[in-house]
Amino acid sequence: MKIAFFSSEVFPFAKTGGLADVCGSLPKNLAKEGCQVKIFMPFYKNINPENFYDGFATTRVTENLEVVFIRNDSYFFRDYLYTTPSGDYPDNLERFSFFCKKVFEVLKKIEFSADIFHTNDWQTSLVNIYLKILYKNDKFFKGAKSILTIHNLAYQGIFSKEKFSCLGIDEEYFSPSYLEFYGKINLLKGGIIFADMVNTVSPTYSRQIQTKEFGCGLESVLRQRKDRLWGVLNGIDVEIWNPCQDSFIYQRYSSSSIEEKYINKVKLREELGLRKDENIFLLGMVTRLAEQKGIDILIKALDKILEKYQLVVLGTGDEVYHQQLEKKAKNRGEVFSLNLKFDETLAHKIYAASDVFLLPSRFEPCGLSQMISYRYGTIPIVHHTGGLADTVKDYSRGGGGFVFKRYHPKALLEAIMRAEALFKSDRKEWISLMKKVMEYDFSWQKTAKDYIKMYEKCLSLD
Numbered sequence: 001m002k003i004a005f006f007s008s009e010v011f012p013f014a015k016t017g018g019l020a021d022v023c024g025s026l027p028k029n030l031a032k033e034g035c036q037v038k039i040f041m042p043f044y045k046n047i048n049p050e051n052f053y054d055g056f057a058t059t060r061v062t063e064n065l066e067v068v069f070i071r072n073d074s075y076f077f078r079d080y081l082y083t084t085p086s087g088d089y090p091d092n093l094e095r096f097s098f099f100c101k102k103v104f105e106v107l108k109k110i111e112f113s114a115d116i117f118h119t120n121d122w123q124t125s126l127v128n129i130y131l132k133i134l135y136k137n138d139k140f141f142k143g144a145k146s147i148l149t150i151h152n153l154a155y156q157g158i159f160s161k162e163k164f165s166c167l168g169i170d171e172e173y174f175s176p177s178y179l180e181f182y183g184k185i186n187l188l189k190g191g192i193i194f195a196d197m198v199n200t201v202s203p204t205y206s207r208q209i210q211t212k213e214f215g216c217g218l219e220s221v222l223r224q225r226k227d228r229l230w231g232v233l234n235g236i237d238v239e240i241w242n243p244c245q246d247s248f249i250y251q252r253y254s255s256s257s258i259e260e261k262y263i264n265k266v267k268l269r270e271e272l273g274l275r276k277d278e279n280i281f282l283l284g285m286v287t288r289l290a291e292q293k294g295i296d297i298l299i300k301a302l303d304k305i306l307e308k309y310q311l312v313v314l315g316t317g318d319e320v321y322h323q324q325l326e327k328k329a330k331n332r333g334e335v336f337s338l339n340l341k342f343d344e345t346l347a348h349k350i351y352a353a354s355d356v357f358l359l360p361s362r363f364e365p366c367g368l369s370q371m372i373s374y375r376y377g378t379i380p381i382v383h384h385t386g387g388l389a390d391t392v393k394d395y396s397r398g399g400g401g402f403v404f405k406r407y408h409p410k411a412l413l414e415a416i417m418r419a420e421a422l423f424k425s426d427r428k429e430w431i432s433l434m435k436k437v438m439e440y441d442f443s444w445q446k447t448a449k450d451y452i453k454m455y456e457k458c459l460s461l462d
């Protein structure tokens with residue numbers, strides 16, 4: 001099967017969050033399963049491809065997998081991918097509509113007649129739209145079907161209607177049955193309508209997004225496509241996230257040498273200037289600082305948390321959260337290490353060093369950090385929502401984490417206290433819990449097979 005895979009970020013070439021992880025791992029695993037895969041992404045600054053052509057460049061990853069970088073330096077050679085600290089780039093619509101048009105040209109040039117066009121999020125959802133509108137009668141694309149994966153419904157690619165002519169499609173498509181959304185252009189909505197199938201990244205989230213509470217205004221559009229809406233749980237790249245081989249962490253370890261995990265805790269404390277105290281519970285967080293991630297309840301619970309525990313936060317995002325967290329961190333360097341940046345190395349160290357990892361997300365399409373934490377024997381503390389509900393069962397019910405159901409600072413605190421009580425009172429049990437979660441399998445192998453089933457289903461549709 002030939003798959004053309006489209007994403008605005010792909011690890012290790014460009015990353016702002018989980019989208020890049022997924023779009024780095026899934027194609028690799030599809031290729032391992034025998035699919036021929038070409039990933040298309042923008043040619044951003046700091047990417048060094050192997051081969052250069054007119055308007056694009058390529059890097060071969062494996063025999064079955066190649067990355068194609070679409071070039072337009074004025075659009076893509078910038079410091080950020082979509083958003084600067086002062087807001088979104090004003091020409092995001094122009095940038096990504098250029099990308100989505102150009103990929104069809106390049107597909108023809110490289111003579112790759114894909115069976116499946118797999119797009120991801122609003123940035124590439126115009127590909128689903130163009131395939132059905134602009135290339136409907138093009139023989140080269142005959143029989144091709146398209147799938148849109150929604151990684152996060154909260155980001156829809158909404159633009160003012162004045163820009164509609166940039167899209168290069170007939171004005172009739174600016175109507176509520178197609179791309180119009182309360183008087184504006186909504187690219188994700190268009191993708192949902194024109195894709196042959198739509199999926200999201202966990203079964204629970206695929207049900208939640210059909211409700212008013214989580215549907216971000218698109219719940220009825222999604223409900224209309226219910227029969228073609230799937231939920232496929234993400235995996236993690238177990239080669240990148242592997243405490244036995246991780247070159248970023250201080251001390252490698254496995255479940256049979258779990259006591260060596262503590263060397264990471266000692267060293268991270270030293271590096272970040274946290275107080276040395278063997279018995280203090282270390283909480284970690286690596287996250288976008290966005291409303292979705294539960295930063296508001298974290299901040300409300302922070303004074304209480306810092307009375308008893310140590311916390312390391314690595315993250316960037318909304319300026320208001322930067323400021324509120326900085327205020328809380330002032331004069332508390334011994335118990336609170338705040339790192340407002342994107343730092344892959346420090347992220348690995350935090351996963352390895354922490355006793356528990358906090359994911360108080362208000363909503364969570366899938367979440368990767370809880371799976372990464374498991375891999376490092378770090379116990380996740382999560383709000384019961386979306387993919388977190390599909391992957392973390394409470395310790396009291398035989399699961400590998402601590403779960404709170406009410407979205408409230410008190411509930412977060414209680415879950416932390418329950419975890420610490422076990423850590424303090426029964427070290428043996430805590431260690432066996434760590435060992436147990438390290439054996440959980442969230443690798444992509446199974447998930448890639450689920451995607452292939454979805455592709456097959458999609459190809460069988462009229």
Ligand code: ADP
Nearest residue numbers: 017018287288314315341342343347367368369
């Ligand atoms: P989302 O995509 O919503 O941000 P996910 O849990 O799906 O959340 O994925 C987050 C990914 O991004 C994880 O690999 C996490 O470790 C990484 N990450 C988030 N923030 C940072 C940061 N500041 N520095 C390094 N890695 C980060």
